Amino acid sequence: MPKNSRIFLIALVCSVALAGLSYAAHLEPFRFAPMPKQEVQTQGKVELGKKLFFDRRLSGDGTTSCATCHIPEQAFTDGQDISQSYPTTRNWRNSPTLLNIAFQKFLFHDGRVTSLEDQALFPMMSAFEMNQNLDYIEEEIRSVPAYVEEFAKTFGDGDTTKERIAIALAAFERTLVSVNTPLDRYLLGDKKALSADAKKGMDLFQEKGKCIECHYSVTLSDDKFHALNVPENPAYKDDPRYSATMRFVAKVYHFAEYRDLKEDPGRYLITKEKKDWKAFRTPALLDIAKTGPYMHNGVFGTLEEVIDFFDRGGGQGNTVLKPLGLSLEEKRYLKTFLVEALSGEEVPFSYPQVP
Numbered sequence: 013m014p015k016n017s018r019i020f021l022i023a024l025v026c027s028v029a030l031a032g033l034s035y036a037a038h039l040e041p042f043r044f045a046p047m048p049k050q051e052v053q054t055q056g057k058v059e060l061g062k063k064l065f066f067d068r069r070l071s072g073d074g075t076t077s078c079a080t081c082h083i084p085e086q087a088f089t090d091g092q093d094i095s096q097s098y099p100t101t102r103n104w105r106n107s108p109t110l111l112n113i114a115f116q117k118f119l120f121h122d123g124r125v126t127s128l129e130d131q132a133l134f135p136m137m138s139a140f141e142m143n144q145n146l147d148y149i150e151e152e153i154r155s156v157p158a159y160v161e162e163f164a165k166t167f168g169d170g171d172t173t174k175e176r177i178a179i180a181l182a183a184f185e186r187t188l189v190s191v192n193t194p195l196d197r198y199l200l201g202d203k204k205a206l207s208a209d210a211k212k213g214m215d216l217f218q219e220k221g222k223c224i225e226c227h228y229s230v231t232l233s234d235d236k237f238h239a240l241n242v243p244e245n246p247a248y249k250d251d252p253r254y255s256a257t258m259r260f261v262a263k264v265y266h267f268a269e270y271r272d273l274k275e276d277p278g279r280y281l282i283t284k285e286k287k288d289w290k291a292f293r294t295p296a297l298l299d300i301a302k303t304g305p306y307m308h309n310g311v312f313g314t315l316e317e318v319i320d321f322f323d324r325g326g327g328q329g330n331t332v333l334k335p336l337g338l339s340l341e342e343k344r345y346l347k348t349f350l351v352e353a354l355s356g357e358e359v360p361f362s363y364p365q366v367p
């Protein structure tokens with residue numbers, strides 16, 4: 013077994029064993045999600061965060077909640093190639109799933125944020141997402157007595173600060189996890205958990221396909237950034253508002269030639285290092301069957317297209333991937349592994365009563 017595979021299997025077995033303990037203890041969909049040291053996860057924060065997640069007050073014009081683009085029934089994506097946006101504007105990237113988000117070391121496709129608490133304030137402020145003023149949102153939430161009461165119960169006093177709003181949202185997000193996938197069960201010793209085809213796909217994932225070089229550990233991501241040169245989404249050409257958003261974000265990140273920008277610079281925007289030009293974070297792959305379209309810009313609608321992309325050695329001019337020479341059958345096994353082995357159990361979701 014190559015070294016990588018062993019690391020992958022050991023990491024998975026450890027994490028799954030840990031998660032297994034929590035399955036045994038209760039039926040809540042909880043793995044032991046990593047927690048920032050200063051924060052303690054409480055049920056109160058989770059419930060408050062869930063209400064805020066569905067509350068359209070968080071957007072400037074009251075039309076949009078977090079759940080508009082992270083829909084529970086769609087594995088907390090919005091199912092679009094390029095995500096929805098604030099009315100009259102255009103988003104520029106795909107809305108990622110929030111399942112297992114607590115395990116991600118870097119957040120956003122370019123990894124510009126590292127904590128869920130910091131992340132939560134971005135969409136609220138973003139001109140093309142919720143377009144809200146953070147000082148205003150504190151007062152708007154304070155004007156709802158039920159919220160003031162719940163903040164007091166949760167935090168000790170009724171101060172509805174933006175930091176607490178972010179803490180509650182993050183607490184809720186940490187409860188969103190994929191539960192009991194066939195791969196988990198297989199690695200814990202249930203050899204019948206995977207079909208023969210999925211097992212062939214797992215071998216291809218680890219050997220000929222080399223997927224495991226980047227997709228390993230708990231969520232099947234290396235938490236790194238790679239320039240695969242994924243093609244631009246052709247939709248960018250159809251509507252100048254996509255480019256407007258691209259230039260706007262680039263300007264915010266002090267990209268000197270932002271007016272000339274024709275493509276998404278990816279991680280480069282954050283580091284300004286040449287190696288990061290068009291590099292994006294390796295995404296987690298759990299529940300991948302439910303989270304399409306795929307890639308940072310949703311350019312691939314199906315897993316077949318993603319597998320074909322890797323098979324032909326990635327996008328034009330990339331120096332990271334090489335053609336794989338997979339047969340049609342091998343591609344099918346690989347897809348079976350992704351779909352069958354990585355899909356968690358359906359977890360019933362209950363909507364909160366937003367005050």
Ligand code: HEC
Nearest residue numbers: 077078081095096097105106107108119120121132135141
């Ligand atoms: C208008 C659509 C939209 C809304 C509303 C929205 N998001 Fe997102 N969300 C996105 C998109 C698009 C991205 C990816 C952006 C990027 O990578 O540049 C994202 C990324 C994220 C991420 C990082 C995911 C990852 O894999 O790194 C988290 C966490 C998140 N959103 C939580 C929230 C929360 C909490 C709210 C509400 C306060 C919210 N989102 C509102 C579209 C939206």
Ligand code: HEC
Nearest residue numbers: 221222223225226238242292293294295306307308318322
């Ligand atoms: C060199 C590292 C690397 C290798 C090898 C690799 N991937 Fe990826 N994978 C990535 C990165 C980075 C992305 C995100 C690209 C983007 O968003 O533009 C990605 C995206 C994906 C996605 C889309 C996920 C989503 O949520 O959009 C799937 C599915 C996937 N890879 C499966 C595979 C499979 C199957 C293989 C093996 C045939 C493989 N990957 C090999 C780094 C890698």
